[in-house]
Amino acid sequence: MIIALAGGVGGAKLVHGLAQTLPPERLLAVVNTGDDFTHLGLPVCPDLDTVMYTLAGLANPETGWGIAGESWRFMDSLGRLGGETWFRLGDQDLATHVRRKGLLGAGLSLSAATRELASALGVRHRLVPATDDPLRTRVTTDAGEIDFQDYFVRQQCRPTLRALRFEGAAQARPSPAFAEALADPALEAVVICPSNPYLSIDPVLAIGGVREALTAIDVPVIAVSPIVGGQAIKGPAAKIMRELGREPSALEVARHYRGLVDGLVIDTADAGDANAIAALGMTPHVTGTVMKSDADRASLASEVLALAARLRQTAAQGSSTRRRTA
Amino acid sequence: MIIALAGGVGGAKLVHGLAQTLPPERLLAVVNTGDDFTHLGLPVCPDLDTVMYTLAGLANPETGWGIAGESWRFMDSLGRLGGETWFRLGDQDLATHVRRKGLLGAGLSLSAATRELASALGVRHRLVPATDDPLRTRVTTDAGEIDFQDYFVRQQCRPTLRALRFEGAAQARPSPAFAEALADPALEAVVICPSNPYLSIDPVLAIGGVREALTAIDVPVIAVSPIVGGQAIKGPAAKIMRELGREPSALEVARHYRGLVDGLVIDTADAGDANAIAALGMTPHVTGTVMKSDADRASLASEVLALAARLRQTAAQGSSTRRRTA
Numbered sequence: 001m002i003i004a005l006a007g008g009v010g011g012a013k014l015v016h017g018l019a020q021t022l023p024p025e026r027l028l029a030v031v032n033t034g035d036d037f038t039h040l041g042l043p044v045c046p047d048l049d050t051v052m053y054t055l056a057g058l059a060n061p062e063t064g065w066g067i068a069g070e071s072w073r074f075m076d077s078l079g080r081l082g083g084e085t086w087f088r089l090g091d092q093d094l095a096t097h098v099r100r101k102g103l104l105g106a107g108l109s110l111s112a113a114t115r116e117l118a119s120a121l122g123v124r125h126r127l128v129p130a131t132d133d134p135l136r137t138r139v140t141t142d143a144g145e146i147d148f149q150d151y152f153v154r155q156q157c158r159p160t161l162r163a164l165r166f167e168g169a170a171q172a173r174p175s176p177a178f179a180e181a182l183a184d185p186a187l188e189a190v191v192i193c194p195s196n197p198y199l200s201i202d203p204v205l206a207i208g209g210v211r212e213a214l215t216a217i218d219v220p221v222i223a224v225s226p227i228v229g230g231q232a233i234k235g236p237a238a239k240i241m242r243e244l245g246r247e248p249s250a251l252e253v254a255r256h257y258r259g260l261v262d263g264l265v266i267d268t269a270d271a272g273d274a275n276a277i278a279a280l281g282m283t284p285h286v287t288g289t290v291m292k293s294d295a296d297r298a299s300l301a302s303e304v305l306a307l308a309a310r311l312r313q314t315a316a317q318g319s320s321t322r323r324r325t326a
Numbered sequence: 327m328i329i330a331l332a333g334g335v336g337g338a339k340l341v342h343g344l345a346q347t348l349p350p351e352r353l354l355a356v357v358n359t360g361d362d363f364t365h366l367g368l369p370v371c372p373d374l375d376t377v378m379y380t381l382a383g384l385a386n387p388e389t390g391w392g393i394a395g396e397s398w399r400f401m402d403s404l405g406r407l408g409g410e411t412w413f414r415l416g417d418q419d420l421a422t423h424v425r426r427k428g429l430l431g432a433g434l435s436l437s438a439a440t441r442e443l444a445s446a447l448g449v450r451h452r453l454v455p456a457t458d459d460p461l462r463t464r465v466t467t468d469a470g471e472i473d474f475q476d477y478f479v480r481q482q483c484r485p486t487l488r489a490l491r492f493e494g495a496a497q498a499r500p501s502p503a504f505a506e507a508l509a510d511p512a513l514e515a516v517v518i519c520p521s522n523p524y525l526s527i528d529p530v531l532a533i534g535g536v537r538e539a540l541t542a543i544d545v546p547v548i549a550v551s552p553i554v555g556g557q558a559i560k561g562p563a564a565k566i567m568r569e570l571g572r573e574p575s576a577l578e579v580a581r582h583y584r585g586l587v588d589g590l591v592i593d594t595a596d597a598g599d600a601n602a603i604a605a606l607g608m609t610p611h612v613t614g615t616v617m618k619s620d621a622d623r624a625s626l627a628s629e630v631l632a633l634a635a636r637l638r639q640t641a642a643q644g645s646s647t648r649r650r651t652a
């Protein structure tokens with residue numbers, strides 16, 4: 001069984017690749033909730049929804065988020081009435097948040113509500129929030145600390161980012177399915193999808209006990225670099241790395257995950273980083289990581305799984321490659 | 327200045343007729359809130375919205391309620407997700423309730439929130455809820471007491487109605503603009519629009535002090551019968567009258583409003599009731615009351631205003647027609 005940690009668009013693509021490759025019982029997608037917020041009185045979970053819509057085959061292929069063929073009559077009307085329009089909710093997407101509110105209001109956990117929603121959309125693979133507890137990413141900018149969606153959507157990541165804080169993370173506990181999978185003897189590997197390490201993966205790692213559990217487990221942890229040729233495929237990862245004083249590169253991603261991951265999948269454009277990555281104590285694997293089609297997703301997923309199998313075998317032969325620092 | 331008491335579709339049409347006839351400062355539309363309820367976590371005010379959309383020129387001409395050219399993608403998606411679909415909220419209409427929730431959440435009264443919404447939609451005439459306080463119509467049926475919208479929409483008025491109760495009405499107070507208008511020396515008449523007397527007007531009359539104020543004021547109170555030829559133009563008024571043991575007729579409407587109104591406008595189809603209505607102590611006025619076009623609305627409004635002016639004049643000459651029983 002494979003745990004895949006994912007954030008938004010890039011993560012969702014690899015989760016989809018894994019779902020094409022693995023039967024439902026062999027995959028658990030664990031999704032960042034640091035971006036979640038209450039908007040217009042509704043509980044909005046951008047990363048969970050991106051992964052859910054992607055697995056349901058509903059995702060908008062142009063944006064990566066939202067629903068294909070979405071309409072905006074609600075939003076247009078709300079704007080006309082003087083309501084907030086900076087965070088755009090499509091007519092169909094809105095139903096997800098309204099239904100989630102109803103389910104949470106009826107006492108369901110976010111995990112259970114997500115299961116209801118995903119199941120209704122025909123998603124067969126398991127999809128859970130990293131935690132059912134409150135966890136909110138807060139961004140320190142030159143102009144002070146602001147909410148994540150204020151930074152990410154309202155201000156379009158324009159403010160210079162100085163630090164990130166994951167409010168509630170230390171008190172939060174992994175969601176039941178995530179905790180169970182981490183302790184499951186059937187666990188074969190943990191895949192850190194090519195999501196933003198700072199915005200999408202760090203909040204998951206900050207949840208009480210997660211980093212420790214990932215460091216302690218004796219199955220390979222494989223990450224896929226979201227940085228390709230010094231650029232992020234999508235989103236502000238490269239800009240954020242620069243603002244945090246780091247060169248946007250696959251090697252820097254390796255440094256960020258040092259002590260946690262056993263293997264790092266990097267793009268052919270970054271093959272030059274392979275030796276330096278190996279020197280950090282992890283196994284680099286060079287391949288094409290840009291996922292333009294469903295086949296690209298499945299192909300990258302297969303390579304990730306093959307790398308995990310290889311590292312598992314090496315470990316079984318007694319010569320573990322792990323040199324984790326934790 | 328004219329106060330118009332209105333409920334849903336029929337009332338909205340006459341309010342629109344009055345708005346075509348009177349400048350904004352001379353009309354105050356006071357709308358029933360007994361039908362209001364919270365649905366999907368949103369504050370829904372069906373009668374206020376029907377009057378607002380009608381005055382804004384947005385109303386769906388087929389249904390009388392909702393917005394012309396409405397779309398239903400939110401509702402269809404919500405149904406797919408297992409959400410409640412018995413009360414249908416269109417994509418555009420939904421924005422009204424979401425915006426209202428935001429305004430109420432920011433501390434505005436329902437009156438102030440309604441002013442914001444109506445103003446954004448370009449409504450120039452004043453439109454207020456009858457009360458800003460909680461007031462909920464509850465329906466006693468053969469199967470027990472149920473919420474109004476459960477009776478009206480979910481069960482499509484099928485249960486036999488035995489009684490109505492206006493929860494909170496005695497503790498409620500008229501909205502500030504309504505209270506002010508009732509005491510305004512510039513008040514010329516109160517018009518009770520052709521709305522359902524039991525479901526739409528009685529909740530307004532049940533608000534603390536309203537019936538007393540209407541009985542005490544020295545300007546004419548004119549009602550328009552919603553029953554034409556023994557039938558309701560729209561809605562369950564005739565069915566309800568039968569279930570309450572009353573013959574659906576203009577005369578029965580007159581009996582219902584006895585002691586409260588000075589003049590009753592009835593349809594030509596009901597001209598035969600005129601003498602009996604006069605015998606109850608109110609002035610009947612026979613005309614075409616079915617409003618099929620904007621011109622019909624304006625024409626009926628003009629007749630209502632003319633009747634009010636005539637009764638005012640009669641009163642000024644010292645020979646009041648009023649024989650109120652209160």
